[in-house]
Every structure is written in C-alpha cells, then in structure tokens.
Amino acid sequence: MGENSRTDIKIYLGLLVLLIVLLLLPTRLSITWTRTFAMVFLFIYWASAWNIIGGMAGEINFLHPIFIGAGAYSSTVLYINFGVSPWVGMFLGAAIAVVLGLVIGWICYRSGLPHLSFALICLGFSHIGEIIALEWDLLGGSRGLVIRPAPGLANMQFETISTYYYMGLGMAVLMVGICHWISRNKLGYYLKAIKHNETASAAIGIDTVRYRLLALAVSAFFCALGGTFYAQLVLYIDPHSAVSITTVISMILFCAIGGFGTVLGPVVGTLILMPIGEVVRLYVMTGFHLIIYGVLVIVVILLSPHGLVPWFQSRMKKTQEESPA
Amino acid sequence: MDITIIAQALIQGLMLGAIYGLIGLGITMVYAITGLLNFAHGDFMAIAMYLCLALFTHFNMDPYLSSLIAVPALFVLGLLVYHFLFRRVLKAELLMVVQLTLGMVFIIESSLLLTFTADYESVPNILHAVRFSLGPLSVSGSYLATFLVGGGAGAALYWVLQKTDLGRQIRAISQNKDAATLMGINTTRIQMIVFALAIALLGLSGSLTTSILTMEPYMGLELTLFAFIVFVMGGVGNFLGTLVAGYLLGIADAMGSLFIGGHLGAMVPYGLFVLLLLFRPQGILGAK
Numbered sequence: 001m002g003e004n005s006r007t008d009i010k011i012y013l014g015l016l017v018l019l020i021v022l023l024l025l026p027t028r029l030s031i032t033w034t035r036t037f038a039m040v041f042l043f044i045y046w047a048s049a050w051n052i053i054g055g056m057a058g059e060i061n062f063l064h065p066i067f068i069g070a071g072a073y074s075s076t077v078l079y080i081n082f083g084v085s086p087w088v089g090m091f092l093g094a095a096i097a098v099v100l101g102l103v104i105g106w107i108c109y110r111s112g113l114p115h116l117s118f119a120l121i122c123l124g125f126s127h128i129g130e131i132i133a134l135e136w137d138l139l140g141g142s143r144g145l146v147i148r149p150a151p152g153l154a155n156m157q158f159e160t161i162s163t164y165y166y167m168g169l170g171m172a173v174l175m176v177g178i179c180h181w182i183s184r185n186k187l188g189y190y191l192k193a194i195k196h197n198e199t200a201s202a203a204i205g206i207d208t209v210r211y212r213l214l215a216l217a218v219s220a221f222f223c224a225l226g227g228t229f230y231a232q233l234v235l236y237i238d239p240h241s242a243v244s245i246t247t248v249i250s251m252i253l254f255c256a257i258g259g260f261g262t263v264l265g266p267v268v269g270t271l272i273l274m275p276i277g278e279v280v281r282l283y284v285m286t287g288f289h290l291i292i293y294g295v296l297v298i299v300v301i302l303l304s305p306h307g308l309v310p311w312f313q314s315r316m317k318k319t320q321e322e323s324p325a
Numbered sequence: 326m327d328i329t330i331i332a333q334a335l336i337q338g339l340m341l342g343a344i345y346g347l348i349g350l351g352i353t354m355v356y357a358i359t360g361l362l363n364f365a366h367g368d369f370m371a372i373a374m375y376l377c378l379a380l381f382t383h384f385n386m387d388p389y390l391s392s393l394i395a396v397p398a399l400f401v402l403g404l405l406v407y408h409f410l411f412r413r414v415l416k417a418e419l420l421m422v423v424q425l426t427l428g429m430v431f432i433i434e435s436s437l438l439l440t441f442t443a444d445y446e447s448v449p450n451i452l453h454a455v456r457f458s459l460g461p462l463s464v465s466g467s468y469l470a471t472f473l474v475g476g477g478a479g480a481a482l483y484w485v486l487q488k489t490d491l492g493r494q495i496r497a498i499s500q501n502k503d504a505a506t507l508m509g510i511n512t513t514r515i516q517m518i519v520f521a522l523a524i525a526l527l528g529l530s531g532s533l534t535t536s537i538l539t540m541e542p543y544m545g546l547e548l549t550l551f552a553f554i555v556f557v558m559g560g561v562g563n564f565l566g567t568l569v570a571g572y573l574l575g576i577a578d579a580m581g582s583l584f585i586g587g588h589l590g591a592m593v594p595y596g597l598f599v600l601l602l603l604f605r606p607q608g609i610l611g612a613k
Contacts, residue, residue: 060423111606115419116362116561120553121602124595127550131588245546249427256424287435294432298410301425305417 007316011264022169026162032282034161038233040274041168042226047251047258047266048175049222053215054252055261056188058195060119062248063104066129067097067220069243071227076145076237077138079155086156090228097224098217105216109209126245133239144238147231156232164233171229172267175222179263182218191215195261246290253297259307268308272296329461330583336464338579339572340472341537344530346571347479348548349555351523353567354486356556357499359516361411361422365429367548369524372433373399373531374448374540375441381448381535388450389470392532396525403524407517415516430546437542448535471533478529479568486564495519499562554598560608570609573597 026034046068054061074096075089104125108118133139151157158164182188190211193201202208231237251266258269273296277289304311348370355361373395380386380394410429414422452466486492494515497505506512538544555574559566574594581593601609 054420058420060420107603111603113602113606114561116553117557117602117606119423120550120557121599123550124554124599127547128592128595131592134588249430252424253427253431256421260420285439287438290431290435291439294428294430294435297428298425298432301417301421301428302410302413305414305421 007313007320010316015264019173023166026165031161034165035233036275036278038161038164038168040270040278041165041172042229042233043251043254043274044172044267044270045168045175046223046226046247047254047270048172048179048263049219049226050248050251051255051261051266052179052182052191053212053219055255055259055265056183056191056195057212057215058191058261059212060115060122061216061219062119062122062126062245063101063216063220064223064248064251065126065243065245066100067223068227068230068247069129069133069239070094070097070100071224072231072237072242073133073139073145073227074224075228076147076231080145080147081138085154086228086232087154090225093228094221094224097220097227101216101220102213105213106209109212123245126243126248130239130243130245133243140238142239144236144241147235149235156228157235167229168233171226176263176267178218178222179266183263187211187214192261250293253293255307256297257300257307259309259311262307262309265307265309272308333462333464334579334583335576336462337468338576340464340468340575341578342572342575343472343476343479344534344571345551345555345574346568347475347482347526347530348552349559349567349571350479350482350564351526352552352556353559353562353564354482354495354519355523357562357564358495358502358512358519359411359415361415361520362419362426362553363411364423364426364549365433365545366426366523366527366552367550368430368433368545369399369402370527370531370548371437371540371542371545372402373528374535374538374544375437376528377532377535378441378446378448378540388448388532388535389452392529395528395532397528399528399531400521400525403521404517406524407520411520412513412517430549434542434545441542443542446540447538448540450536453536467533467536471537475530475533478526479571482526483564483568491515491518551594554594558598558601558608560610563608563610566608566610573609 022037025037029037046064050061050064053059071090071093074093075084075086078084078089078092079086104121108121113121134142139145147157149157151159158167182191190201190206193204193206194208194212198208227242231242234241254269254273255266256269257273258265258267273293276296277292280292281287281289300308348366352363352366355363376395376398377386377388377391380391381388406429410425411422414425450467450470452470455466456463457466457469458464484492486495494505494510497508497510498512498515502512551574555567555570558573559568559570574597577594577597578591581590584590585593
C-alpha cells in the first residue's frame with residue numbers, strides 16, 4: 001500500500017505540473033492553437049464522461065451523439081428563439097439527455113441485451129437522432145443553426161478565445177475529478193463488478209440495472225453540458241457536427257489509447273492524439289488526421305492491449321519492485 | 326395507393342435484400358468461428374465500390390467485369406488484414422476488438438475521402454438501362470442481376486455451409502472450437518479463409534451495387550450497421566436467419582422510402598430492428 005500511495009503522489013505531482021503548464025500556456029499560444037486546446041479540453045471532458053459508462057461499466061455505448069446533440073440544440077434553440085441564456089438552456093439540454101438516456105437504457109438493460117445488440121441499438125438511436133435533427137425545422141434542418149456573436153457572460157460568449165480555453169480546462173479538470181471520485185466510491189466498484197461479470201454481480205445483490213442507469217445518466221448529463229459549450233465555442237451547429245457518430249468514435253478511440261475504465265486514460269489519450277491530429281490537419285492535409293488516429297489506435301492495441309495508462313502503471317510497479325527503497 | 330407501386334417496391338426491396346443478406350452472412354460466418362465483430366465490414370464493401378469506380382473512370386470497365394478483379398483483390402486484402410491484425414486480437418476483450426475495427430473505419434473512410442473526394446458517385450453498368458417487365462411490373466436489369474447473383478451467392482454459400490466438408494468444419498468450429506481442433510480441423514487456417522471469404526463477398530456485393538447504392542466515403546459505417554442488424558435480427562450465428570433477415574430489411578427499406586420517403590423513411594429499418602429486439606431479443610430464427 002505504501003508504495004502504491006507513493007506512485008499516486010508522483011502521479012498527482014505530475015498532474016499538478018501539467019495543470020500549471022496548461023494554465024500558463026495561453027499567453028504563448030496563437031489564437032488557432034488556443035482554440036484547438038479549448039477543443040482538446042472539451043474532448044477530455046467528453047471522453048471522461050463516456051468513460052464512466054463505456055470504460056468503467058464496459059459497455060459499447062454509442063448513445064452520446066444524442067446527448068451532445070440534446071445539449072447543443074436545446075440551449076441554442078432556446079437562445080436564438082427565446083433569448084434564454086445558454087447557462088439556463090444547458091440544463092434543459094442536460095435534462096432531456098438524462099431522460100432519453102434513462103428511457104433507452106431502461107428498455108435495453110431490462111431485457112438483458114447482449115453487448116452487440118445493445119451497441120447496435122445505440123447506433124440505431126444515434127442515427128435516428130441525426131435524422132430528427134435533419135428533418136425538424138425548429139432545429140434548422142441540414143443548414144444548421146447559427147448563433148449570432150454577442151459577447152457577454154450572460155450569453156456564454158467571450159471576447160477572447162482564452163476565456164473558452166480556461167472554461168474548457170476547468171470543465172476537464174472537474175470531469176476528471178468526478179471520475180476519480182466515482183472510481184473510489186460504491187458506484188465505481190459496482191460498475192467494475194458489473195463489467196467483469198454481470199450475472200455474478202446481480203447474484204451478490206447489486207441492482208445492475210439501477211447502477212448502469214445511474215452511470216448512464218451521469219454520463220449523459222455531463223455530455224449534454226459539453227454540447228452547449230461546443231455550440232457556444234463554434235457558434236454554429238448542424239446535424240453532422242452536433243449529432244455526430246464520428247465524435248463518439250473519436251471519444252472511444254481516445255479512451256482506448258489511454259486505457260478503458262482508468263481515470264487518466266481519456267486525459268492521456270486525448271492529449272496525445274488530438275494535438276498530433278491537429279498538426280496533421282493544419283500542416284499536412286485535412287482528413288489525414290483521422291488516418292493517424294486509426295493507425296495509432298491499432299498500434300497501441302496491438303502493443304499494449306489495455307492502453308497506455310495501465311501499461312505505464314505496470315512499468316512503474318516493476319521498476320519499484322526492482323529497486324525497493 | 327396503387328397496388329402495382331407497392332408490388333414494385335416490394336420487388337425492389339427483395340432484390341436489395343439479397344445483398345443485405347449476403348453482407349450479413351459474411352459477418353455471421355466470421356462471428357461464428359472467430360467471435361470477432363468487425364465494425365469496418367461495410368467499409369470493405371465501400372473499398373470494392375470505389376475500386377469499381379476507379380476501374381470505370383480509368384479503363385471504362387463495366388462494374389460486372391470489375392468484379393473479376395474486385396473479388397480476388399478483396400480476398401487477398403482480407404487475408405492480409407486477418408493475418409496482420411485480427412489474428413493478434415482473437416483473445417482480447419470485445420471492446421478492444423471493436424476499437425481496432427473502429428480505428429480501421431477511420432483509416433478506410435479518410436483514405437477514400439482523400440483519394441476520391443466527398444462527392445456522391447455511382448457507376449452505371451451494362452444492364453442499368455435495360456428493363457424487364459412482367460405485366461404491369463418492371464424491374465431494372467441491374468436490380469435483377471443483383472438479386473440473381475447476390476441471392477444465388479447467398480444460397481450457394483448456405484449450401485456450402487450445410488453440405489460440404491468445409492462447411493461442416495466451419496460449423497464444427499462455431500459449435501466448439503477446442504473440440505474441433507482436437508478432431509484434427511486446422512482451425513487457424515479455416516478462420517483465415519472464412520474471414521477472407523467474407524471480405525471477398527463484399528467485393529461481389531460492391532461490384533453488383535455500384536449503380537444502385539450511391540457511393541460516398543462515409544457509407545461504410547451505415548452498411549456495417551445494416552449488416553449487423555441483419556446478423557442480430559436473424560438470430561446471432563444463424564445462417565438461414567441471416568438470409569431471411571436480409572430480405573426483411575430490404576423490404577422495410579423499400580417500404581420506408583415508398584410510404585414515408587426522405588430521411589424519415591430511412592429510419593424505418595432501424596425502427597423495425599429496435600421493435601424486433603424489444604419483443605424478440607433472440608432474433609427471428611434464434612433459439613431462446
């Protein structure tokens with residue numbers, strides 16, 4: 001235990017240094033890169049939120065385009081049509097996302113669908129969500145919705161891009177904190193048990209449906225809030241960007257590279273992949289970055305099937321065993 | 326609504342259904358003997374279709390003729406992908422395998438996008454303008470060819486699975502891999518062949534449908550989704566069920582676009598799938 005906590009302290013110190021660097025970074029970055037990093041933080045936040053249901057509970061869950069879309073569209077529609085502040089609108093979006101998640105989740109979990117069927121139903125629902133966004137005039141159809149720039153705290157729009165940067169950073173830190181808390185508490189342990197053996201978990205008295213729903217609701221809630229942030233950052237949403245299956249696949253890939261179900265996995269995966277992808281996108285070719293993502297994920301899975309964070313942890317444990325202090 | 330129009334759509338749906346069944350059968354075979362779920366399955370069909378497009382634009386080659394190149398090319402591609410990637414993750418967690426194939430989705434879709442741009446494409450074939458009519462019903466030659474060849478291939482494959490030694494070996498592996506290995510079946514070889522065969526089937530399906538389905542670089546995931554839906558609807562691992570489900574999905578697709586149309590019509594197959602899973606989670610022909 002003592003050695004474990006020493007490893008923990010090292011990790012926390014490393015994170016603290018990283019955080020300080022990130023806090024000071026905007027003064028040195030161009031506007032493009034500040035914006036990119038705001039997006040990187042959003043993806044850390046999203047990937048961590050996905051990781052609660054996908055990584056910790058071990059589900060192949062593709063529902064998140066719906067959650068992100070619910071957040072982005074609710075706040076934007078309320079703001080454009082009724083002048084409701086996105087700070088208020090985002091909670092309606094989150095509520096819608098939670099309700100949708102609970103309804104779909106309840107239907108699927110109750111009938112005990114196998115993983116694949118569940119994944120397909122999720123993909124089907126996400127597809128339906130995209131189609132609804134395309135067809136519903138209130139949501140702007142395929143033309144999407146444009147948010148008129150009107151900087152002001154009440155409108156969740158900021159003069160400088162670095163404000164978005166810090167807001168994104170704050171959200172990411174908060175989300176990682178929540179994941180850390182969940183992983184050290186009852187919910188986290190239950191999810192782990194459910195992931196490894198659902199039948200056995202039910203047999204020892206864990207209400208598996210209830211805890212999976214709880215995890216899904218938490219995940220949906222925070223993803224939707226991130227959707228509002230996304231809309232305010234880009235000031236434009238359309239079905240292909242806001243209800244995008246590519247987004248959830250990216251989130252899953254980031255978790256995979258970092259390590260499923262680990263608290264730091266989504267952080268590490270996103271911090272490594274997205275900047276590389278962005279460099280490629282800006283300086284080599286748009287579209288090529290997805291190829292890099294794909295290649296990297298395949299390489300990581302073949303070399304270290306559990307992702308980078310577990311690999312790093314086992315390495316650290318090994319070096320400690322070799323040199324006992 | 327005129328009954329002829331409905332009958333017409335029904336026929337069209339059945340014909341496309343033959344292809345869905347064929348794509349799904351590939352997934353079912355691969356799953357039955359390796360337990361792999363390949364989310365890049367549909368993307369291989371996209372590769373085949375773009376191969377036909379390239380052959381058409383550069384050499385003015387008819388897609389039906391291109392299938393003679395596409396099928397062996399995809400068979401080899403399947404062998405390579407299996408040997409270098411899938412073979413290594415056979416024992417990994419399901420989520421990891423899904424990841425690996427999602428990574429492949431990104432690679433294939435983006436490569437297609439960079440090579441062929443995002444424009445919608447289709448390639449006409451020699452039978453496209455020919456129409457066959459039976460009373461008030463008429464059907465395009467390319468649909469009919471799709472039905473005959475696709476449905477024929479599906480039926481032939483089903484026969485192979487049921488009646489030949491290869492088929493018996495495949496079914497033995499799908500029932501109990503270890504026992505099959507102990508009986509002297511070369512499991513590794515069969516797994517590789519079946520995977521490559523499934524990919525080669527996509528070469529055939531792709532060449533047949535270049536004039537029917539609109540090509541775009543991101544079409545793969547949707548095709549995969551359809552294939553998986555067929556696979557689950559038929560009752561996981563049930564070969565006959567897969568073929569039946571393919572036709573059902575084709576009909577649902579055609580009816581959706583006839584009665585509702587547009588994007589909403591495209592939801593009908595998914596709706597059917599969700600309903601089916603809720604009321605009959607084991608699939609159409611699946612055992613409880």
